[in-house]
Amino acid sequence: MATEKKKVVKSSAAVPEAKTSSKTKGATWAPTPEAKRKAVTFRWIAAVLWALAIAGEAYAIFGVLANAPVNMTLLIVLIVVIGALAIVGNLLWRKANQLDPASEKDKFRFWVQNQLGAIITMIAFLPLVVLILVNKDMDPKQKTIATVIAAIVAIPAFITGAELNSNSVEQMSAEQQQIIAITGVDEVFWTKSGKVYHLCQDAHYVNIDSADGEITKGSIAQANAEGKRAPAQQTIKTESNQCGFTYVTPEEVRQQLLDDTDDVTDDATDDEVEETESEG
Numbered sequence: 001m002a003t004e005k006k007k008v009v010k011s012s013a014a015v016p017e018a019k020t021s022s023k024t025k026g027a028t029w030a031p032t033p034e035a036k037r038k039a040v041t042f043r044w045i046a047a048v049l050w051a052l053a054i055a056g057e058a059y060a061i062f063g064v065l066a067n068a069p070v071n072m073t074l075l076i077v078l079i080v081v082i083g084a085l086a087i088v089g090n091l092l093w094r095k096a097n098q099l100d101p102a103s104e105k106d107k108f109r110f111w112v113q114n115q116l117g118a119i120i121t122m123i124a125f126l127p128l129v130v131l132i133l134v135n136k137d138m139d140p141k142q143k144t145i146a147t148v149i150a151a152i153v154a155i156p157a158f159i160t161g162a163e164l165n166s167n168s169v170e171q172m173s174a175e176q177q178q179i180i181a182i183t184g185v186d187e188v189f190w191t192k193s194g195k196v197y198h199l200c201q202d203a204h205y206v207n208i209d210s211a212d213g214e215i216t217k218g219s220i221a222q223a224n225a226e227g228k229r230a231p232a233q234q235t236i237k238t239e240s241n242q243c244g245f246t247y248v249t250p251e252e253v254r255q256q257l258l259d260d261t262d263d264v265t266d267d268a269t270d271d272e273v274e275e276t277e278s279e280g
Helices: 033-065 072-099 107-133 140-161 169-183 220-225 233-242 250-279
Strands: 007-010 188-190 214-218
Touching (some): 033 072, 033 220, 072 220, 107 140, 169 250, 188 220
Antiparallel strands (some): 188 214
């Protein structure tokens, strides 16, 4: 339950440069400079960890499986290390994608960027498992043990690398446009311990007690940089009432953007006609 009113502080994250589409008049979401820097750092660290995982796989293949008798202890240790490196790399890559998501305009790049962790995991484990199964210097019991351990390690690694509900620039833009349509400004509120942002400082959920007793306010990009996501539509609807706003559905926002597109197109056509007539 809420107690005394919380202190509202402004987010210290830098605000990204606003981008507006001339066709839709809608704001295109962009990550904050800080979020972009963090994403680049996370991706570089993930790439190094993945490279180490693949190097570990190469050593397991050429340094362990290629030598008879196969050192089972070393092989199992390598499998576990490869899995740990892959999982940490996958989690960092996933975090980077949350901070600086890809655009859906390039479908292939969007898919690769969001599933790269799963792809790397397959590369790090599949050849190794196949070579374990066909290895002539291992007996059936050894093959079974090594394969089962590899599967136990690889499955969670693959799961952490696969993003089924991938975030995108377009999704973030749509969420931002809806909030602006409801509140009139690109400003939201959140707490350090919360997972989502809220429409105003008087919203019920944002006033539930937190460890620091503070509410942070800032843009949606700043909220995303601090790991806060958009609330569910039912929460947005409820908070619209709590904050004194009129709820606007995502469909209504999209329709308004389409109407704006038509207006821009009509204005451009009128300008071209007037220019042609003046030249004539």
